[in-house]
Amino acid sequence: MTASDLRLRQIEAFRAVMLRHTVTRAAASLHISQPAVSRLIADLESRVGFVLFERQQGRLVPTAEARVLFEEVERAFVGLDRITQAAQQIRAMRRGSLRVAGSPAVALDLLPAVIARFVETHPGIDVTLLAHSATTVVDKVASGQCDVGLIAEPIPHHAVRSERLADAVMRCIVPRGHRLARKPALRPADLRGERFISFPLSFDARSAIDRVFVDHDVSRDLVVEAQLSQAIVALVANGAGVALIDPVTAAYARQRVAVKPFEPAVPDHFYIVTPASQPLSVACDAFVGDMREAFSTLVAG
Structure with a gap:
């Protein structure tokens, strides 16, 4: 038997029965019928080659082998739960990282102000700020070393998108x-x-x-x-x-x-630079929006 012989739905049915103790409650938790749960358990027993449950006075009692298997299943599902949780946190911008580069004209005052407000709103995002010449900022974004850059002069590069900000x-x-x-x-x-x-x-x-x-x-x-x-x-x-x-x-x-x-x-023109070959992360897209707003407010004053 190989890992491909097992089906996730069979493992889910087994875990549900172990946790809920009855097929009825397991079926309800999985939003499927009781016969479907029984069939999945039977298929899993056939695949693993041993009995998982015995019926005693109308109740399903897990075998010793089932308990050992359940320990491994729980370890796997804990990992899946962590992945799911991480995905939810990333989507909600409560987890992740952001690498920002800027020309000195913006990296010493404007970007720190934007970053300070951003991390206050999204405390799970770790931000790195680098100050470089405009050419180096573009190179770092193009090579993937930084997620977004803000520069004070146009630097054409095939691997980045350049967005000119509000006229200043x-x-x-x-x-x-x-x-x-x-x-x-x-x-x-x-x-x-x-x-x-x-x-x-x-x-x-x-x-x-x-x-x-x-x-x-x-x-x-x-x-x-x-x-x-x-x-x-x-x-x-x-x-x-x-x-x-x-x-x-x-x-x-x-x-x-x-x-x-x-x-x-x-x-005097300023430009946001981002990678041309990949979409922005949720966090980076939000940060770019914050930069646009902060720049427009600043130069209008």
């Missing part, structure tokens, strides 16, 4: 107490001759910013370059100059610097 624009930041901090909005002419902190020339954001000032024939004193928006905020807060930065970083920098609208608008 850069903000101008100046030191608190600076003469420009009193203006409701700033224009290129307002920054003429100001010490200006820039992104490196290799950054798309740098090109977009420089183009605006060239178009308006405004010269700036380009004194410092920095890769990270957070570093630019620190430089401005310490009086090194003024800058244009992404709206996410700007939203979290209001305690350190004066944040002002800038006209004409300099677009």
Whole structure:
């Protein structure tokens, strides 16, 4: 006899009789007829090659062999119960894991805020947060090392889906107490001759910013370059100059610097990246929804 000789329904009928002690109650628990239970037990006895129950005064009494078999059946069903429970927990987002990667512009403030709310709502989900360059974030999602990423520039890759989030624009930041901090909005002419902190020339954001000032024939004193928006905020807060930065970083920098609208608008786009070859888990799909909502709320403020 091999494992394939046994049928799950036969094992279920045997377990039900052992637990309920009568065919009537076993049949009721399985939602089948009493003759069907008796037939399943008879088939199982034929397969295993020994008697499982003896009738004594109208009652079914399990044999010694049945008791030994029942111990193994219970071990198996405990495992099945655990699998069922795990599936229910995963479906209800009470169990699982989520690996999130983000560019520094979002990984240091926005994503921690989203994750904090997410784990509060779904305490069974373990979350890992990684901060990398946009290219590395895309590579990690493409290779399956991360479930979802949020980046501040478009990085095409055949193995990921990229979803552009709500339109956003850069903000101008100046030191608190600076003469420009009193203006409701700033224009290129307002920054003429100001010490200006820039992104490196290799950054798309740098090109977009420089183009605006060239178009308006405004010269700036380009004194410092920095890769990270957070570093630019620190430089401005310490009086090194003024800058244009992404709206996410700007939203979290209001305690350190004066944040002002800038006209004409300099677009700044953010992208959610997910694997192209597989559907999102229930938890990941919910997290993506939370990211969309949090981003839209933040950049609208």
